[in-house]
Amino acid sequence: MMKHTLNGAGIALGIALMFACNQGQKSQEAANTPDAVAANVDSTVSPTQDYFDYANGGWIKRNPIPPEYNSWGIGNLVKEEIYKRLLTINEQAVANPNDAISKKIAAFWKSAMDSAKINAEGIQPIEPLLKEIDAATSVEQLIQVAARNNAAISSPFFLYIGQDAKNSEVMAVQFYQGGLGLPNRDYYFNTDARTANIRNLYPGHIARMLQFTGMDSAAAKNAAKQVFDLETNLAKSSRKLEALRDPEANYHKMAVNELGKLANNINWAEYLQLQGITKFADTVIVGQPEFFTAVSKAVKTEPLDTWKNYFKWNLINSAAAKLSDTIATADFEFYTKLIGGQDKQKPRWKRVLDAEEEYLGEALGQLFVKEFFNATAKKRYENLVEDIRTALKERIEKLDWMSDSTKQKALYKLSKITKKVGYPDKWKDFSAMEIKDQSYFANAVAGRKWWHKYNIDKLGKPVDRTEWDMSPQTYNAYYNPSNNEIVLPAGIFTVPGKRDEELDDAIVYGYAGASTIGHEITHGFDDEGRQFDANGNLKSWWTKEDEKKFNDRAAVMVKQFDGYVVVDSLHINGKATLGENIADLGGILLGWDAFKKTEQYKKGVSIAGYTPSQRYFMGYALGWLGHTKKESLAKRVLTDVHSPAKFRVNGPFSDVDAFYEVYGVKPGDGMYRPDSLRVRIW
CATH class of the missing domain: 3.40.390.10 (Collagenase (Catalytic Domain))
Incomplete structure (x- = not known):
């Protein structure tokens, strides 16, 4: 595979066996x-x-x-x-955490395997973040909340650190299109029966998840429509899969103040600072300028409540697998079962x-x-x-x-x-x-x-x-x-x-x-x-x-x-x-x-x-x-x-x-x- 790193960890996911193993056989x-x-x-x-x-x-x-x-x-x-x-x-680490690595592995394993505690907590782990979203009095403040809590709430775009494609000796701040709850922009527009069915069921899933945050069914249904409409608007300005494979067409280097001209309804200097980027970021590389212009326009034109619902949905959507079985199962049924075709969840330990x-x-x-x-x-x-x-x-x-x-x-x-x-x-x-x-x-x-x-x-x-x-x-x-x-x-x-x-x-x-x-x-x-x-x-x-x-x-x-x-x-x-x-x-x-x-x-x-x-x-x-x-x-x-x-x-x-x-x-x-x-x- 060609490497394309857009996530915070910068690592590809997947698990496999070493080629030198005996595969458990004599x-x-x-x-x-x-x-x-x-x-x-x-x-x-x-x-x-x-x-x-x-x-x-x-x-x-x-x-x-x-x-x-x-x-x-x-x-x-x-x-x-x-x-x-x-x-x-993991079991050996739990039984005998004799070094720093083993202690971290043991702590992660125990917290993730304690389903009784996780179920008892319910929505509690993300309640402080939900309150931060509710407390915002402007869309600008919401963007700040997302930037400050970037490990839990994603912004409607990706920010990552990677090598400058035209100067590989330098690491650069890079921005890329994102912000969609469906797998990519085609799910919002393709007319084949399978994709259309997923798109039709998507607002219902959003509403179901938002009800876990405390909304009643009517409020959640209305909020889901707002979120879906906002995402559809962003999808219109998102590039197709094949267009994202052209490195030259997806490279736009500019000063931070030029980014402000491109998308002037976001305080980018402040956003970078809240992300922890306080120096070495005079310039940034933007993948798809038209997408950021669309986000900026939506920041100005979409109501505050729409953006609050968007970020609440974003939060619970990303956190679902780490919350109670009820929430995790709802997430599984839409994304993994309906879209992916997997009938049954893997056991918790996997x-x-x-x-x-x-x-x-x-x-x-x-x-x-x-x-x-x-x-x-x-x-x-x-x-x-x-x-x-x-x-x-x-x-x-x-x-x-x-x-x-x-x-x-x-x-x-x-x-x-x-x-x-x-x-x-x-x-x-x-x-x-x-x-x-x-x-x-x-x-x-x-x-x-x-x-x-x-x-x-x-x-x-x-x-x-x-x-x-x-x-x-x-x-x-x-x-x-x-x-x-x-x-x-x-x-x-x-x-x-x-x-x-x-x-x-x-x-x-x-x-x-x-x-x-x-x-x-x-x-x-x-x-x-x-x-x-x-x-x-x-x-x-x-x-x-x-x-x-x-x-x-x-x-x-x-x-x-x-x-x-x-x-x-x-x-x-x-x-x-x-x-x-x-x-x-x-x-x-x-x-x-x-x-x-x-x-x-x-x-x-x-x-x-x-x-x-x-x-x-x-x-x-x-x-x-x-x-x-x-x-x-x-x-x-x-x-x-x-x-x-x-x-x-x-x-x-x-x-x-x-x-x-x-x-x-x-x-x-x-x-x-x-x-x-x-x-x-x-």
Whole structure:
């Protein structure tokens, strides 16, 4: 994934198992488990017709989605294992809090697991904030309340601290559109039946939640309409998902007083000061100027009561999961069940671990890697990064559409990509995070406050390029264009039920080399990442002719993915998903080039009835093993820059010549695309 940090913590959420773990099995037990890819095959499906269903369909048929999930696949299998290990860490911390990290983990765990106390408190934890909102006598004061209590009440826009896209050595204050209670602006305007139903039910949900704050049903219904109308107004000035992927179009650097001219009904100097930004903020970077003008206009034109209701809704909406079961369940039923398709809540202990990851993920990681990390596996994947880097180097050198001058800059950028594998060399210091014996909500706020200050404190200091924005146990990875780096947490390489040394190179090069390492490296050269230079600055380094040739080739991929129907009448958004689709295709090509140099490929010995070449493609498909409910698929089409799993396999495979050769794909087959329509970029 391409890194886009907009939250206060600045960390990606997700939990997964370290790749070096024994998965809870003894060596002999693990050796007796089914082959990692052969066991998943559905032999009733031809690989030339639907490769995803062929490679993963057998597993999908045997593994229905549990009611407490909206999807079920390899990521969940990994997470289930890590849940158990993190549960043990928390229980040990409670039993024996022998250091500062263990004490914080124990305090957070106990406050979050004490459901009797949480239910008895009800709305009490947020009552002081509700009173602050009620006491405001102007919209300006309400904005001040939100700024002062930024760890609990969000403003109708995002503020975050990040590297200046055009000067990556400097941390900058950045503003981005936000403020919507539905997943994104399309939910306010799309006319398909599923989205329209969600939009129609949304005001009722707002009213239900506002009643928890003490409003009677009639007042809550009226307030909900005000909130919905205000959000709809803000949504009109919000950019669409695909428009947010253009880094140049979403970069507007200006002095703070210029921001005042852009949106003159907010005292921005005061707002920044209340956020704790008292220096190093002469300039700010605004992503979408028109949105801030719309907010400013609404501050002037919308009544005070409307804004009070908006902030009350905002507060309880963000706090719901940390409050009583009655409130948390209402939140679940709208967002997770209706929109996401998940029938049943996860048990409390898993929800608590998910929340704990947000605030204390790296602290948990410190304890985690002490027990569950293998240096041999770390070295294997560090070497694999270099194999993939070499594969891209060779591809760039052979490109027939790129000029020599752009090639040299591309090769230089490639050589400068930093790899981070496994876990950080330097850990964050969480000693000032005030997690203690207090309410669950208060501990969550304490965690957010710490992260907010941590990020604010970066202003005026040299950029720390050693920092990680994911914990070691995360089942994910990212490319950060401002640092020109790929970050590969240990968890992303895990194959459930198998120790690393039990995996043959074909699987590893497909699963880790293609779907992760090659994917992330290619992000440095996708439609967005290619606009950043070797030092991480948004700066053109392409000739105009080469840029046009790239865009023409990328347009072929946009058209290809626009044609895929996911659920109901919803198509993939080819422009919004372009970067991820390019990275998927690039990863497959790079992994294949690197795999062809291995002894396993050269010897050609079959395992479990499959050739090394077949196992490579099966290994890549393993990375997307799983299935998803229709409700969640519909949400992802509207909000996610990644294509659904099935199309992350079938889509790029149909563009790979080697896939045609290995499986004998012919015209008329479901996986076939004419040579003239196949995507040719890297």
